[in-house]
Amino acid sequence: MPKTYTAKEREEITNKLRKAANDSLMERGVRKTTVDLLVNTVGIPKGTFYLFYPNKERLFFEVIMQIHNKIEREFIESLKQTDPTTTLDEYVDIIMEAVTKASNTCIIRMLMDSEVVLLMDKLPNDLLEEHMKQDNDMTIELLKQLKPKKEVKIDVLSGAFRTVFLTLPYQRGIGEATYMESFKMLCKGLLMQIV
Numbered sequence: 001m002p003k004t005y006t007a008k009e010r011e012e013i014t015n016k017l018r019k020a021a022n023d024s025l026m027e028r029g030v031r032k033t034t035v036d037l038l039v040n041t042v043g044i045p046k047g048t049f050y051l052f053y054p055n056k057e058r059l060f061f062e063v064i065m066q067i068h069n070k071i072e073r074e075f076i077e078s079l080k081q082t083d084p085t086t087t088l089d090e091y092v093d094i095i096m097e098a099v100t101k102a103s104n105t106c107i108i109r110m111l112m113d114s115e116v117v118l119l120m121d122k123l124p125n126d127l128l129e130e131h132m133k134q135d136n137d138m139t140i141e142l143l144k145q146l147k148p149k150k151e152v153k154i155d156v157l158s159g160a161f162r163t164v165f166l167t168l169p170y171q172r173g174i175g176e177a178t179y180m181e182s183f184k185m186l187c188k189g190l191l192m193q194i195v
Contacts, residue, residue: 003048014052016042021056021063025106030060030115057122064119065131067105071098072138079145088195091146092188099165099183111169135162148194160190 005013020041024033035056039046053059075098082091102108110116120128132155139158164186171179 005051010052013042013044013048016044017049017052017059018063018066021059022067022106025060025063026109030057030110030118033060055122057119058127060119061123061127064107064110067102067107068131068134071101071105072134074098074101075138076141079141082145086145088188088191091142091191092184095161095187096180096184099168102165103168108168111166132158143194146191146195150194152194157190157194161187164190 017038020038021033024037024041028037033056035046035049038056038059039049053062075094078094078097082094110119135158136154139154139161143152143154143157164183167174167183167186174182
């Protein structure tokens with residue numbers, strides 16, 4: 001019979017697993033992070049892992065979404081600090097600040113190693129759809145501040161920003177010296193189309 005855990009023990013184990021997953025994703029990536037490695041790091045039996053997560057990908061997604069949500073909250077807070085005098089370049093700077101924060105996380109490591117596809121292939125569609133909805137919600141917040149002069153399809157604009165973000169693994173091929181400036185130009189171009 002599997003061991004039962006108190007709410008406090010469950011929370012502690014979950015937090016330890018999230019930290020171990022984040023650290024291992026940063027150091028090793030998706031492919032080289034195994035359930036065995038995670039349970040050895042945390043000091044729990046392998047069977048216990050499966051009481052918490054059906055697979056490592058679900059844990060990774062949870063870790064990524066925690067980071068994503070924190071960056072998103074800070075992004076939205078920055079947007080709320082804007083006013084009608086805020087320039088397009090200042091909005092682009094807010095976007096770039098969020099991208100810079102994301103660049104220092106395991107999210108970028110996964111993108112750089114093209115491992116995000118491995119993760120997405122193992123996740124149920126409802127989780128991916130939930131993530132896209134969150135991106136759309138963030139885009140809505142951006143539009144509230146920008147007050148576009150024409151109708152904007154939220155899912156299309158959100159998808160366009162995701163497309164730009166997904167170029168991050170190709171910095172070398174695009175040109176490392178000019179990549180961030182090019183990224184910024186693409187973001188400004190997207191914003192110029194809606195205001």
